Amino acid sequence: MINTIMEMTAIKGLARKAALGLAVGMLLLAPVAAEAHCDTMDGPTVKDALKAMKTDNVNYALKWVQPRYEGEVTRAFNLSMKVMDINADTRNLAEQYFFEILLRDHRAGEGAPFEGVKPHGTPIDERVKAADRSIEEGNLKPLEHLVDKDKQPELERRFQRVMALRDFDVNDLEAGREYIEAYVQFFKFAEGEEDEHHGVHGHGGHEALHGQE
Structure with a gap:
C-alpha cells in the first residue's frame, strides 16, 4: 500500500x-x-x-x-x-x-531540450505532413511540389530506404532504430536540411511515424 x-x-x-x-x-x-x-x-x-x-x-x-x-x-x-x-x-x-x-x-x-508534451491540434509544417502522407501512400506525390526538382533523385533514394526498412519486427529494436534512422534522413531532406546526421538518437533525429505490428 x-x-x-x-x-x-x-x-x-x-x-x-x-x-x-x-x-x-x-x-x-x-x-x-x-x-x-x-x-x-x-x-x-x-x-x-x-x-x-x-x-x-x-x-x-x-x-x-x-x-x-x-x-x-x-x-x-x-x-x-x-x-x-x-x-x-x-x-x-x-x-x-x-x-x-x-x-x-x-x-x-x-541532445535537444524537452519543453513538455504539446497539445492535440498543434499545427505542423506542411512538409512534415506531406512526408507523412508519402510514407502512408507509398509514393512521393505529396512532396513533389514542395521539394525542388534537382533534389528529387536524392529524395527518392532516401524514401526507398525508408520503405525497404519499415516492415520490421517490433521486438527487434535494432531493426526498429535502423528504420528510424532512415526516416530521419528522409524527413530532414524533405524539409530542406541536407546535412547528414550521425544517428537518430544522437543528433536531432526524428521518429518513425508508424509503430509496426
Missing part, C-alpha cells in the same frame, strides 16, 4: 508537469517541424506509447530511445501499467507520466 501511494505521488508530479507543458503549448500554436512534432499528443511517439500500453509491449516505445535509456523507460512503463486500471483518473495520470518519461529521454538522446 505504501509503495502504491509513493508510486502515485511520483506519477502525479510528472503528470502535473506534462499538463503545464500542454498549457504552454496552447499558447504557442505556430507550425512546428518534425523534431517538435514528436513532442505533440498527435505525434508518432505518443501514438507508439499508447500502442505499447494497449498491447502491454514496451518495445513499441523503446525504439524511440537510446539503449542507455531503456531501463528508465521500461520502469516508467511497468509503473504506469501497474496503476492505470485503478480508475479513470489514474489511467490519465499513468499515460501522461509515461509520455513524459519517454519523450524526455528521447529528446535527451538527441
Whole structure:
C-alpha cells in the first residue's frame, strides 16, 4: 500500500508537469517541424506509447530511445501499467507520466531540450505532413511540389530506404532504430536540411511515424 501511494505521488508530479507543458503549448500554436512534432499528443511517439500500453509491449516505445535509456523507460512503463486500471483518473495520470518519461529521454538522446508534451491540434509544417502522407501512400506525390526538382533523385533514394526498412519486427529494436534512422534522413531532406546526421538518437533525429505490428 505504501509503495502504491509513493508510486502515485511520483506519477502525479510528472503528470502535473506534462499538463503545464500542454498549457504552454496552447499558447504557442505556430507550425512546428518534425523534431517538435514528436513532442505533440498527435505525434508518432505518443501514438507508439499508447500502442505499447494497449498491447502491454514496451518495445513499441523503446525504439524511440537510446539503449542507455531503456531501463528508465521500461520502469516508467511497468509503473504506469501497474496503476492505470485503478480508475479513470489514474489511467490519465499513468499515460501522461509515461509520455513524459519517454519523450524526455528521447529528446535527451538527441541532445535537444524537452519543453513538455504539446497539445492535440498543434499545427505542423506542411512538409512534415506531406512526408507523412508519402510514407502512408507509398509514393512521393505529396512532396513533389514542395521539394525542388534537382533534389528529387536524392529524395527518392532516401524514401526507398525508408520503405525497404519499415516492415520490421517490433521486438527487434535494432531493426526498429535502423528504420528510424532512415526516416530521419528522409524527413530532414524533405524539409530542406541536407546535412547528414550521425544517428537518430544522437543528433536531432526524428521518429518513425508508424509503430509496426
